[in-house]
Amino acid sequence: MKEAIELHINGDTYELLVSPNYTLLEVLRDKLGLMGTKRGCDLGACGSCTVLLDGEACLSCLMLAVDARGKQILTIEGLAEGGDLHRLQDAFVKKGALQCGFCTPGMILTAKAILDEEPHATEDVIKHKMAGNLCRCTGYKKVVEAVMSVAASSGKEV
Amino acid sequence: MRLPKFEYFEPEDLKAAVAILQKEPAAKILAGGTDLLVNMKHRVECPPVLVNIKRIADLDYVRQDNGDIRIGALTPLKRLHAESLIVENFPGLAQAASAVGSYHHQVMGTLAGNICQQNRCMYFNQSKWWRSSRPACYKAGGEICHVVNKKEICYSAYCGDMAPALLVIDARIALEGPDGSKEMPIEDFFSGDGKTPLVKAPAEILSEIIIPKTSADGISSYIKFANRDSIDFPIVGTALWASENEKRYRVAFTAVDRKPVRGNQAEDFLNGKELSAENAKAASDLAAKAAKPLKTSVYSPSHKRRMMGLLLQKAVNEAKRRSSE
Numbered sequence: 251m252k253e254a255i256e257l258h259i260n261g262d263t264y265e266l267l268v269s270p271n272y273t274l275l276e277v278l279r280d281k282l283g284l285m286g287t288k289r290g291c292d293l294g295a296c297g298s299c300t301v302l303l304d305g306e307a308c309l310s311c312l313m314l315a316v317d318a319r320g321k322q323i324l325t326i327e328g329l330a331e332g333g334d335l336h337r338l339q340d341a342f343v344k345k346g347a348l349q350c351g352f353c354t355p356g357m358i359l360t361a362k363a364i365l366d367e368e369p370h371a372t373e374d375v376i377k378h379k380m381a382g383n384l385c386r387c388t389g390y391k392k393v394v395e396a397v398m399s400v401a402a403s404s405g406k407e408v
Numbered sequence: 409m410r411l412p413k414f415e416y417f418e419p420e421d422l423k424a425a426v427a428i429l430q431k432e433p434a435a436k437i438l439a440g441g442t443d444l445l446v447n448m449k450h451r452v453e454c455p456p457v458l459v460n461i462k463r464i465a466d467l468d469y470v471r472q473d474n475g476d477i478r479i480g481a482l483t484p485l486k487r488l489h490a491e492s493l494i495v496e497n498f499p500g501l502a503q504a505a506s507a508v509g510s511y512h513h514q515v516m517g518t519l520a521g522n523i524c525q526q527n528r529c530m531y532f533n534q535s536k537w538w539r540s541s542r543p544a545c546y547k548a549g550g551e552i553c554h555v556v557n558k559k560e561i562c563y564s565a566y567c568g569d570m571a572p573a574l575l576v577i578d579a580r581i582a583l584e585g586p587d588g589s590k591e592m593p594i595e596d597f598f599s600g601d602g603k604t605p606l607v608k609a610p611a612e613i614l615s616e617i618i619i620p621k622t623s624a625d626g627i628s629s630y631i632k633f634a635n636r637d638s639i640d641f642p643i644v645g646t647a648l649w650a651s652e653n654e655k656r657y658r659v660a661f662t663a664v665d666r667k668p669v670r671g672n673q674a675e676d677f678l679n680g681k682e683l684s685a686e687n688a689k690a691a692s693d694l695a696a697k698a699a700k701p702l703k704t705s706v707y708s709p710s711h712k713r714r715m716m717g718l719l720l721q722k723a724v725n726e727a728k729r730r731s732s733e
Contacts, residue, residue, distance in 0.1 A: 253416070270416035270458070273445075292409050293446050295639060297512060306515045312445045313516070314438075316416060317460060360511070381638030382510020 255319050259284070260328025266315075274318045275299045275310035278325060286326035286355050290384075297383030300356035301325050307363035326355035329362070337400050338362055347396040349388035357383045361397045371401050409449040415457045422584045422615060425461055429611040430586055432457040437613060439482060439521035442513045447526055451536045452548045461613065470494060475621030481520035481614050485570075486511075488519060498619060499730075500628030500647055504573035507632040510639045520614040523571055523581070523597070527564035527605045527666065528641060529555060529704040547603050555702050562602030563666060565704040567641040571598070571668035572660035573630045576649035577623035585612035598667035605667060626651035626658075629726045631719045643707050646719035650727040655680050659691070659720060664701040664712055671695040674720065688724035692717030 252267045259282070268277055275292075278284045278301070287310055290298030294312040301310045302324040329336040335343070338358045348354045357380065364371055364379050371379075376397050377390075385393065415432075419425040429435055435457035436444055447453040461467070467482035470491045477493060488494050488505035495502045508514055508522060531545045531554040544550030547562045555563045571594065579594045592607075594617070599607050608614070628649045634640035645662040657678040659671035674695035681687050701712040 269413070271411040271413050273411065276410070293449060294442055294509075294513065297510065300512060307512050308516055309442070309512045312441050314411075314416075314441070314445075314460070316418075317438075317441075317462065363515075364511075379511040382512050 253316055255316055257315070257318055257323060258321065259323045260325060268315050270314060270316050272315045273311055274301065274313045274315045274323070277315040278310060284325050284327055288352055288355060290352070290356075295382075295384075296353070297356045297360060297380075298353050300359045300383065302359055302363055305363060305366055307360045324359070326359060329358065336362075337403075338365075338397070341396040341400050342393075345392050345396040345399065347388070347392040350386075353383060353385045357385070357393055361400070365397070365401055369401065373398055376401065411445065411448050412451065412454045414455055416460065417457065418460045418463045420463055420465070422461075422464060422467075422613060425459055425464065425613055426584060426586055426611050428457070428459050429613070432459075433610040435459050435610070437461055437524075440484075440513075440517035441521075442509065442517045443521065443525040447533070450534065452532055452539075453526070467615065477619040477621075479519055479617045479619070481616060482518045485514040485517045485519065485522060489514070497624040498573075498577055498628050500573045500576065500630040500649065501570070501619075504569045504630040504632075504645075504647070507630065507634075507642075507645075508569045513639075519570060519617060522568055523574070523594070523617075524606060524608075524614060525568050527562075527602050528567045529562075529564035529602070530706065531555065532564055553602075555704055563702050563704060564602035564605075565663050565665065565701070566598065566605055566667045567645075567663045568668065569630070569632060569642060569645055569662065572645055572647035572662040573628065574617065574619075575660035575668055575670055576647045576658040577619050577628055578658070579623075580618045580620075581614055582616040582618065583608065583612045584615040585609060589615065591618070595670065600665070600667045602666045623649065625654075626656070627727045627730050629723050629730070631723050631726070633715050633719055643705065644712050644715040644719055646716065646723050648720065648723035648727055650683060650724075650731070652683065652727075652731050655682070657683075659695060661695070661699065661716055664699045664716060669699070671698070671720070673698045683724050683728050685721075685724075688721045689717075691724075692720040695720055 257264045278287045288298040290296035294309045299311040303321045436455035438458045438460045467480040469480040485505040489502040626649045630647045632642045632645045642663045647660045649658040659674045662668045674691040678691045696713040696717045701709040
């Protein structure tokens with residue numbers, strides 16, 4: 251049976267009727283049209299579907315939508331403010347840290363979770379924590395460089 | 409992939425959760441979901457009811473009680489490798505927590521969920537389409553175990569990272585059930601039966617993990633060998649606890665049997681002896697000889713045996729390095 255739920259996504263509140271077997275990823279993409287969150291492996295092995303729940307990097311393909319009630323959800327669509335790219339988005343563009351761009355939303359959100367917790371995270375920490383975000387085309391060097399450029403310059407919350 | 413349909417409950421306390429589980433013995437408990445939901449997507453587990461226990465308050469804690477450390481069932485793995493109480497006293501447990509899956513799995517996954525994860529096998533952890541090329545295996549609801557080609561037996565391997573690290577520090581677990589709560593050594597929680605790996609009644613919930621203070625007297629470590637460091641389950645995982653002053657040692661392995669196992673032969677040999685390279689080598693050979701890994705993954709049993717020995721020697725070297733610091 252469908253349940254009426256409220257989800258807080260990117261600062262907006264959505265009222266929805268969803269079956270408990272819908273994942274947060276399915277609701278974001280198929281019900282709300284927020285296509286920025288990508289469906290990759292759909293089994294929690296690639297990191298493409300990463301969203302932030304109360305600031306923590308979570309895999310939306312392994313999270314029931316009904317379970318995300320009461321949490322602040324941030325997707326890639328909610329990152330830029332007033333038309334200005336977020337510093338991480340800007341760094342990814344400037345460093346050329348993407349090719350097809352499919353993994354980029356997950357990469358950027360994971361990086362944000364890491365840097366919010368540890369603004370001056372070392373390269374080793376960044377590499378270790380972002381290892382679950384897979385890229386099939388461009389590789390990881392420029393991704394790490396982009397995140398490091400923000401880590402090195404950040405003094406407060408990213 | 410759409411999850412199969414199920415009835416969904418979000419009890420607010422353990423008592424209510426136990427009551428639902430009593431009424432619905434086929435129900436499954438949902439915590440982090442990183443193991444169960446994958447299996448449900450693969451249709452190897454299709455529970456009619458899911459009981460989400462994450463709304464239950466006060467199951468996420470690490471606290472000291474008369475010197476013992478008590479960890480709540482829903483404590484995320486991420487917290488375990490950041491918590492100074494754990495990192496300083498039980499570094500092996502912190503190492504194991506940081507070795508589980510990817511960072512995302514450590515954020516979402518819980519300690520009890522990791523302990524209670526399903527056994528794994530290359531014939532079981534596959535999509536419905538992949539599995540359709542041969543009859544369903546015994547664990548997935550069929551009759552035969554494709555690993556040994558025998559009926560009504562399951563040789564899937566237990567592949568959790570946390571269990572061996574908890575075995576060597578003599579952890580106990582608390583179960584909450586219809587008749588109240590009970591405690592048991594974590595070693596007794598694993599049945600050794602691949603089909604139903606846990607010794608737990610359907611209405612029982614793992615609520616707490618207790619580590620005795622005496623275990624803080626030794627040095628613990630966990631070393632994992634996996635295909636990719638970033639995300640995989642262990643091919644072999646080895647935990648060691650060493651009290652060099654008393655010359656007492658405990659060894660445990662994961663992914664080499666149907667349950668996490670203690671290396672009793674290696675322990676018997678090492679106890680009372682120095683942690684020398686020769687003794688470590690001899691103990692490694694004994695542990696590898698006693699193990700019974702089967703071909704449940706693409707890695708051969710002989711490869712697993714060899715890795716058990718090498719990992720144990722590596723763990724011994726690490727213990728020696730730490731004790732000299």
